[in-house]
Amino acid sequence: MKPLFLIAAYLVVVTLPLILSWLTGAPTRAVHQELASGLGILAFSMILMEFVLSGRFKSISNGIGMDVTMRVHQMMARTALAFAVVHPLLYQGTPSGGPRPWDPSRQITITTGFSDLSTGIAAYLLLPGLVLLAVGRSQLDYKYETWRLMHGIGALLIAALLLHHTVYAGRYGSQPVMIWLWITMTGIAVGSLFYVYLLVPLRDRNRAWRVMSVTPLTPGQWELTLAPKDHHGLDYSAGQFVWLNVGHSPFSLKENPFSLSSTPAARPTISFMIKEFGDFTRTLGQIKPGTAAYLDGPFGHLSVENRTEPGIALIAGGVGLAPLLGILRHLRLTGDPREIRLVYGNRTEDQIAYSDELGAQDVTYVLSAPPPDWQGATGIIDAALMDHVFSTQQYKEWVFVLCGPPVMMDIVENHLLKCGVPSHRILSERFYYD
Ligand SMILES: Cc1cc2nc3c(=O)[nH]c(=O)nc-3n(C[C@H](O)[C@H](O)[C@H](O)COP(=O)(O)OP(=O)(O)OC[C@H]3O[C@@H](n4cnc5c(N)ncnc54)[C@H](O)[C@@H]3O)c2cc1C
Structure with a gap:
């Protein structure tokens, strides 16, 4: 998909809850209160979009590149965090308490019932932690896979907490149309994780590969060659990459992105040029021929197919x-x-x-x-x-x-x-x- 189309689609989805909230026609309040709600709504929809900006969807990362996708993911996470942090502060001075019979549209008061607010407070505390752990990941001494698991679970938890908070404490979120919209958007976001970590491995478990050879190229660099096991191989363009898992179950989180250094013209075998870097890549020399491997892909936009330059x-x-x-x-x-x-x-x-x-x-x-x-x-x-x-x-x-x-x-x-x-x-x- 073309970058401009992707940007437009992102803006439409992120602002949809804001626009629909406005269209619900609730009586307007003071500017700072409307701004508070607006920032909260935007922060939640941006957080939900982060799930699909995870780099694992070809329609996105093949259009703008994996690195740009991840940079957008990082930038939007920080922006959503800033919006979320400001959101409750702008309600300062607004009378609070439980629902008032004389203020059914919550024009003058905000809900501060503990159960409605508690999920918001929990998400408020968790979100900075999630973003800070991601920003400082390389300085912290734990495995990349452990971080990925924690990041995914943390994101799931925050999405669930925010859904509850938005629907029960939100002035706009409690409108029927908004409840359905938030449930649908959260469902798609959470579903995208299940798709990547459950459905894709389920699909790929019958498309195993086996290691044909692991050859040293230079000190610290290896060539890994795989052959398909009972299937026709991979359709890809030269320059693309895959998520590769060698020697683990197809459901394992131990997978890394590697570019294909082979040409599709040499199918069905594929090969990789890999540099020793960390946990997995330093053990390449110990991988035995015949070891099972699984891959998800191809991804990426680094292709000169269909280009007309001389x-x-x-x-x-x-x-x-x-x-x-x-x-x-x-x-x-x-x-x-x-x-x-x-x-x-x-x-x-x-x-x-x-x-x-x-x-x-x-x-x-x-x-x-x-x-x-x-x-x-x-x-x-x-x-x-x-x-x-x-x-x-x-x-x-x-x-x-x-x-x-x-x-x-x-x-x-x-x-x-x-x-x-x-x-x-x-x-x-x-x-x-x-
Ligand atoms: C699109 C793309 C293509 C790549 N192609 C190649 C290639 O052809 N050859 C090559 O040698 N290297 C390639 N890399 C880099 C390679 O993915 C990392 O060097 C490798 O994942 C390191 O894994 P490790 O377990 O050895 O190191 P670790 O110590 O676990 O990780 C070191 C660093 O590698 C990155 N990394 C590790 N695991 C993952 C993961 N699952 N997803 C994303 N990043 C991860 C992180 O930045 C991490 O901090 C590519 C990376 C990307 C994003």
Whole structure:
């Protein structure tokens, strides 16, 4: 789906409860009270939308990219938190207490019955905790899978608490049409978790894969190859990624995103280029051929299929080569007539993977810590190097595909934009989006 359509759809869904609340025609109150309700309503609908902005829905993440989806998820979570924090404070000075017979539309008073408010207070305390734990996750010493589980359970709990609070304590939320809307929206949000963690594994349990080989590529980098077990394999575009689970039940939370470094033209086997990083990736060398694997995908928008530009620039840093290798292999194997140039940066020479396959033609190798006899480019992939490799004409016409460390991506993206390359001709995938 196109980004503009997705933005419009997001805005419509998030503001729908606000608009419908307004249309219920309840008598208006003081501005600060209406603002308080409005912020509370917006915060709740944004929190519910966070469930579908989890990066696991192809219609979203394939349209704008997984990294952008996750960045929007993070930004919206912080915005919703700010709205939620301000929401009760704006009611200051409003007479409170139980429902008054002389104020049935709660124009003058707000409900402060304990059971109606308690769920709101609980969510009010839990929400900052959930957001802060996510923001500071990398500084905290616990496993990524543990954090994911806690994040999911916390989000479920907050959604349930807010539904109760909105329907019982909310002046607008207690209107019949709003009750149905909130129940439907909460149902879809919670259902999306069940879809990802229950229905998708149920579907995929009959589509197992088996490990064919695990081959060392360089110190700390491996090639993992899988073959389908009794099914025809995966339909994907070169450059996409999957959520991979090796050696666990299909219902396990132990799954990680990895780009496919193989080409669809080499089906049915698929392969990955993986760098040792943490718990799972450091154990790659111990995985035995024959081990069962499951995958969910393909995801991602890093594809040059159906693009009409005359040339393709692939800019890779380290293991960022993985998706670009898939694209390069596909272009070469299918005899694609477009011009191609790969710029591949590493720190040291022994980190260069697949050098025999990549060859020297159409490839610029860059090392930041080269050996004395190194003949290739040196330094990092920056503006000067880009200008050395690409001509003004190529900046004007080619599509640029980027994957690598965040610093490299920032430098190259900024430089391309400065050189007049429009953002629709820059495709990028970030492996880490904290
Ligand atoms: C779209 C995408 C494609 C990727 N492709 C590749 C690739 O082709 N080759 C490669 O080597 N690496 C790739 N990565 C990075 C890879 O996913 C992480 O290095 C890997 O998950 C680390 O797992 P670990 O258990 O070894 O480390 P851990 O110590 O568990 O995690 C280290 C960090 O990796 C990230 N991470 C771990 N598990 C997950 C998860 N389930 N979901 C999201 N992030 C997670 C988190 O930022 C975490 O802090 C990709 C990441 C993304 C988002």
